[in-house]
Amino acid sequence: MANEVCFKNHHLDKPWTLQAYQSTGGYDVWKKILNKKTQADEIISELKTSCLRGRGGAGFPTGLKWSFMPRNAPGEKYIVCNSDEGEPGTFKDRDILRYNPHALIEGMAIAGYTMGASVGYNYIRGEFWEPYEHFETAVKEARAAGLLGKNILGSGIDFELYTHLGGGAYICGEETALLESIEGKKGQPRFKPPFPASYGLFGRPTTINNTETLASIPSILQNGGKWFLEIGKPNNGGAKLFSVSGHVNKPGNYEVPLGTPFAELLEMAGGMRDGNKIKAVIPGGSSTPMLPGDVMMDVNMDYDSIAKAGSMLGAGSVIVMDEKTCIVKALARISYFYYEESCGQCTPCREGTGWLSRVVNRIENGAGRPEDIDLLLDVSKKIEGRTICGLGDAAAMPVSGAIKHFRDEFQYHVDHKKCMVSAA
Amino acid sequence: MTLSSKDAQTLSATQSPAQSKKAKAANSKLDLLSQNVCAEIDQWLAKYPADWSISASMPALRIVQDSNGGYLTTDLMDAIAEYLDVPAISIYEVATFYSMYELKPVGRHKICVCTNISCMLCGSDEIVSHLKSKLGIGFGEMTGDGKFSLKEVECLAACGGAPMMQIGREYYENLTTEKVDEILNKLA
Ligand SMILES: Cc1cc2nc3c(=O)[nH]c(=O)nc-3n(C[C@H](O)[C@H](O)[C@H](O)COP(=O)(O)O)c2cc1C
Ligand code: FES
Numbered sequence: 001m002a003n004e005v006c007f008k009n010h011h012l013d014k015p016w017t018l019q020a021y022q023s024t025g026g027y028d029v030w031k032k033i034l035n036k037k038t039q040a041d042e043i044i045s046e047l048k049t050s051c052l053r054g055r056g057g058a059g060f061p062t063g064l065k066w067s068f069m070p071r072n073a074p075g076e077k078y079i080v081c082n083s084d085e086g087e088p089g090t091f092k093d094r095d096i097l098r099y100n101p102h103a104l105i106e107g108m109a110i111a112g113y114t115m116g117a118s119v120g121y122n123y124i125r126g127e128f129w130e131p132y133e134h135f136e137t138a139v140k141e142a143r144a145a146g147l148l149g150k151n152i153l154g155s156g157i158d159f160e161l162y163t164h165l166g167g168g169a170y171i172c173g174e175e176t177a178l179l180e181s182i183e184g185k186k187g188q189p190r191f192k193p194p195f196p197a198s199y200g201l202f203g204r205p206t207t208i209n210n211t212e213t214l215a216s217i218p219s220i221l222q223n224g225g226k227w228f229l230e231i232g233k234p235n236n237g238g239a240k241l242f243s244v245s246g247h248v249n250k251p252g253n254y255e256v257p258l259g260t261p262f263a264e265l266l267e268m269a270g271g272m273r274d275g276n277k278i279k280a281v282i283p284g285g286s287s288t289p290m291l292p293g294d295v296m297m298d299v300n301m302d303y304d305s306i307a308k309a310g311s312m313l314g315a316g317s318v319i320v321m322d323e324k325t326c327i328v329k330a331l332a333r334i335s336y337f338y339y340e341e342s343c344g345q346c347t348p349c350r351e352g353t354g355w356l357s358r359v360v361n362r363i364e365n366g367a368g369r370p371e372d373i374d375l376l377l378d379v380s381k382k383i384e385g386r387t388i389c390g391l392g393d394a395a396a397m398p399v400s401g402a403i404k405h406f407r408d409e410f411q412y413h414v415d416h417k418k419c420m421v422s423a424a
Numbered sequence: 425m426t427l428s429s430k431d432a433q434t435l436s437a438t439q440s441p442a443q444s445k446k447a448k449a450a451n452s453k454l455d456l457l458s459q460n461v462c463a464e465i466d467q468w469l470a471k472y473p474a475d476w477s478i479s480a481s482m483p484a485l486r487i488v489q490d491s492n493g494g495y496l497t498t499d500l501m502d503a504i505a506e507y508l509d510v511p512a513i514s515i516y517e518v519a520t521f522y523s524m525y526e527l528k529p530v531g532r533h534k535i536c537v538c539t540n541i542s543c544m545l546c547g548s549d550e551i552v553s554h555l556k557s558k559l560g561i562g563f564g565e566m567t568g569d570g571k572f573s574l575k576e577v578e579c580l581a582a583c584g585g586a587p588m589m590q591i592g593r594e595y596y597e598n599l600t601t602e603k604v605d606e607i608l609n610k611l612a
Contacts, residue, residue: 088540121471126486126524127536127580127595137491162471165524167482170578184478185514186521202473245542245583252584286541286579319542319583333541336577337578 004231005239005410006096006103006215007255016134018141021102027147029221030106033113034155040071040114047217049225052236054327056082056121056173056210057167057285058390061304068197071116071208079111080180081121081214083135086125086170087285088337089317092253093211094240095376097124097131101138107214109148109159110221114247115207116140118158122211126166136163168339174389175345176210190391210315212241230377232258236302239380240313244269246320258302265301265318274324280405284314286334287394289401290327312400324354327406328413331398332357332364338395349392352383356399363410366417373403439444441527453503461491465507477508481518484508485525494534523577531573533611536590542583551587552576554601558608572608574580 003257009015009024022025032038037106040151054060069077081104096104109121124132141163142148145411148159164182166172172181176190179201197346200206216238220228238259245251249270258266262281278293283301289311291299299309306313321330339357343395344350356379359372380396403410412420457465461533465484472479484504489496501519505512519525526534538557539548556562559572566573582588585597596607 067449085581089542090579091581091583094581124580126482126522127577127590131593163481164471164479165486167486167518168577169522180501181482182479183476183516184510186517200475243584245586246545251542251586283542296533319545321545325545329542330545333539337540340578343448362523373443 002239003255004299005210005228005255006092006100006241006293007253008219009100009103012372015099016101016138018102018138018145022316023084026102027142027221027234028302029218030109030147031153033110033221033359034153034157037155040116041112043114043221044209046221046225050220050228051225051232051235052220053215053236053303054210054218054226054317055216057087057287057312062209062213064393065117065207066111068195069115070197070205071114073116073205076119076204076276077115077117078201079108079115079117080175080178080182080206080209081108081120081122081211081243081275082164082173082175082176083124083128083211084170084173085132085211086173086341087287087315087317088241088334089245089282089285089319091243091245091317092316094128094131095241095253096211096215097128097135099134101135101180103141103218104135104211105138105142105148105161107163107217109152110217111207111209111214112159115205117205117207118160120161121157121182121201122161122163123172123182124163124165125172126168132165133161139163157382166424169343170337171178171343171389172390176392177389178208180207181195186343188345189391191388213372216231225343235301235305240301240316242301242318243317244317244320246318247273247322247325249273249280250318256301259305261301262296262299262301262318266320269320271318272323276324278320279323279325280321280327280330281313282317282319282321282398284312286337287390287397288312288314290321290330290405291320291401292405311406312327312397322334326358326419327402327409328363328364328419331402332360334398335360335395338391342395346387346392347385348386349395351361352379352392352417353395355379357385360399362415366413368414368417370414372414373407376400377403435591437593452506453499454506456500456505457488457502458491461487462507469508478510478514480508481510481515485519486516489525493532494530494579529566529570530575532593533572534575535572535574536580538575538578538582538586538588538590540578540579540583542579543586544589546586548587549598550601551589554604558579559606571611 003267027071052062171177176244177187196206232238280290281296282290303313318363335357339353341354380399382397468483469480501515505515565578588597
């Protein structure tokens with residue numbers, strides 16, 4: 001089965017309208033919660049049953065995260081949605097904003113109710129003008145229908161929702177950099193602890209979730225946590241959007257159950273382009289280690305299976321590379337990205353990403369030295385785990401992953417000052 | 425905070441510089457912000473807690489940049505700082521940190537081409553060299569007539585439509601060199 005959660009209205013005409021959303025039970029859950037004043041614990045326990053794990057990349061269990069919020073603490077608390085979507089290979093949240101914005105709005109309102117927050121912000125990357133407009137229109141519709149605002153449907157519950165637009169900075173996808181950015185500052189991640197649940201936006205308790213995570217909430221509560229869990233597999237509940245790009249015939253977003261074999265996903269994406277053979281796959285966005293194609297052909301698309309195969313599901317961003325791809329060139333582009341986007345706060349990341357980028361680049365350009373491959377591994381190891389946020393790891397992991405599986409290609413570049421692929 | 429520059433000048437005439445920071449308004453740059461721009465910034469200010477006017481720095485920079493042909497000047501950034509009642513340095517910091525703010529003139533159409541991994545796998549190199557030779561400019565440059573400028577950008581989350589570019593607020597996906605020609609020809 002496909003398209004059961006965030007894409008369940010995909011087949012409808014103008015699926016982004018309030019009318020379309022309501023035609024499949026949209027906002028029923030929200031109304032029921034308001035009406036029955038459902039206990040927060042009940043909602044959280046349903047989410048725990050569902051095994052919904054954060055769709056932003058880290059895969060943290062959402063029910064558990066929500067339970068960390070001091071819902072009864074006095075004063076303002078915030079729900080923040082992360083629609084920064086900057087990890088190369090990821091393009092799913094854009095489609096949720098464009099085609100199913102009401103699911104996100106309902107999910108955020110429920111999150112606010114559950115965690116005692118009456119204000120939410122959706123942080124949308126600044127380049128996303130069309131998605132931003134779709135989302136804003138939906139917020140207006142919801143407000144006009146009395147589903148957002150003060151004393152919603154006479155329940156005494158308030159929830160206001162605002163958009164903040166980014167300015168072009170990958171690092172703002174990191175949740176504490178994102179908070180800094182809403183506070184109108186440079187996006188430099190905060191040191192933790194304190195965690196956002198105690199000291200978040202404007203110094204108040206805050207929970208940050210990814211767009212897809214929040215947009216999945218209404219369906220889960222509509223059909224029950226068990227329903228969601230059983231779409232996927234134990235510890236990997238539900239369906240997930242996979243953004244498939246690269247050398248496939250039909251790149252795009254596919255919502256399939258977690259645990260779907262990669263081979264099936266590849267087939268849905270039209271198979272390999274030009275009848276070429278598959279060489280490597282980056283399974284979860286550019287920060288996750290690439291795996292050889294034949295390994296991937298035996299892997300299922302869920303958090304645990306991909307971890308077992310030596311990589312990460314990340315945000316479900318599947319980048320497919322065929323036999324004509326130069327792995328060194330691919331890595332050079334990825335390493336340049338992390339170098340370009342490091343915020344510069346931590347020395348290992350600021351300096352290390354520059355080293356990685358320069359050294360991979362010189363190997364690619366035929367100026368590699370015999371010691372360079374080990375130098376790359378050494379630098380990666382010295383970045384990993386030594387930075388305030390995950391960008392350092394994100395820069396290091398693809399390097400060690402590519403060398404682990406394709407060392408011979410790097411060696412060939414160093415020895416012959418040219419590419420193995422184009423030489424063949 | 426939202427003193428009109430006229431009010432501010434009257435104030436500064438009656439107070440010594442040491443008495444109040446309002447005295448700064450003697451050389452106020454607030455006049456650089458049109459009424460429309462201020463009204464638009466106010467809409468964003470309303471989204472944040474009252475003592476967090478700094479939160480509006482990013483929308484303010486974008487609004488002002490758009491109203492100034494696509495780029496910011498130091499004077500404009502100073503005016504924003506004054507309008508939001510925050511130190512100018514915090515506005516400079518934001519303007520220099522984020523990639524969408526431009527600190528020198530750009531073309532009427534700013535062409536942002538993604539060269540990141542999925543776009544590269546699908547032929548962004550060819551799109552880039554086509555654009556460079558067609559326009560006769562490199563990344564970070566502007567055509568002599570001020571019509572186009574070219575910028576290399578990181579993944580814009582449209583990798584399913586790779587290779588892609590953004591011009592103004594529009595995304596253009598599944599590019600070929602012919603499609604690029606068509607798109608550019610249609611732009612005034
Ligand atoms: C460098 C970096 C970039 C990130 N970019 C994003 C992003 O674009 N979108 C996102 O949802 N999460 C991103 N994350 C993960 C967030 O920090 C955070 O874990 C996530 O938004 C939490 O939501 P979830 O639990 O629903 O996944 C990024 C993390 C790091 C370290
Ligand atoms: S790699 Fe170009 S849009 Fe993602």
